[in-house]
Amino acid sequence: MLELRDITAGYDRRSPVVRGVSLRVADGEAVGLLGPSGCGKSTLARVAALLHRPDAGRVVLDGEVARGWRHCAPRAQRTAYGVIFQQPRLSADPRLRLADLIAEPLRATGRGREAVPRTGELAHRVGLGDDLLTRRPHEVSDGQLQRACLARALALRPRWLVCDEMTAMLDASTTAALVHVVEEYRRESGAGLLAVGHDRALLTRWCDRTVGWAELSGADTD
Numbered sequence: 001m002l003e004l005r006d007i008t009a010g011y012d013r014r015s016p017v018v019r020g021v022s023l024r025v026a027d028g029e030a031v032g033l034l035g036p037s038g039c040g041k042s043t044l045a046r047v048a049a050l051l052h053r054p055d056a057g058r059v060v061l062d063g064e065v066a067r068g069w070r071h072c073a074p075r076a077q078r079t080a081y082g083v084i085f086q087q088p089r090l091s092a093d094p095r096l097r098l099a100d101l102i103a104e105p106l107r108a109t110g111r112g113r114e115a116v117p118r119t120g121e122l123a124h125r126v127g128l129g130d131d132l133l134t135r136r137p138h139e140v141s142d143g144q145l146q147r148a149c150l151a152r153a154l155a156l157r158p159r160w161l162v163c164d165e166m167t168a169m170l171d172a173s174t175t176a177a178l179v180h181v182v183e184e185y186r187r188e189s190g191a192g193l194l195a196v197g198h199d200r201a202l203l204t205r206w207c208d209r210t211v212g213w214a215e216l217s218g219a220d221t222d
């Protein structure tokens, strides 16, 4: 279970963007979080993935209260997540070839020896041809780079996926392909999913249930 308990978070303690929000994602469940632009969905998603320390409240991951954030999170908790953001160019090191980008989490956790076979397998899973793996981010399209970012997110076989507007920049066929990859992975691994977005039709189709920001926060938006 991934639990967000009474989370207050933001960038200025005097005016938090997330106020007293609670949300649970059960093991293996896919929850869609809908809300208008700027309401705080990404901030909450980053808190859920231990990437942003909340001002108040708790994140409880598989029964354990999270006490560290970003690089200070315990490795077992950090590596329990695969996170995919809206803009792949902001989350990809421009110097890395796609193969190295995909293998980054393996190398960072001392599993570099698995990198070559796993990279091939992951690239195949997300539909990236071998010819693209030697290119750098500026030499591929947004959709191709997002495929690589999804492969990277799956590299450590996470128990939880957090997709923050993963498909917002993509066309319909790439969107369908990436959602399919996530669902295929979830079927075989039992991973849970928190998918954030503002496309109601997509999230309703994709997730077991969707919740609106207003239901979480009592705000009158959504």
Ligand SMILES: Nc1ncnc2c1ncn2[C@@H]1O[C@H](COP(=O)(O)OP(=O)(O)OP(=O)(O)O)[C@@H](O)[C@H]1O
Pocket (backbone or CB within 6 Å): 011, 017, 035, 036, 037, 038, 039, 040, 041, 042, 043, 044, 165, 198
């Ligand atoms: N690093 C930051 N520093 C200061 N304010 C920020 C920062 N990131 C986001 N904000 C502000 O926090 C609020 C919530 O932003 P957030 O990105 O969480 O919203 P969102 O619901 O995900 O929006 P969108 O759907 O447009 O991505 C916005 O008003 C935004 O301007």
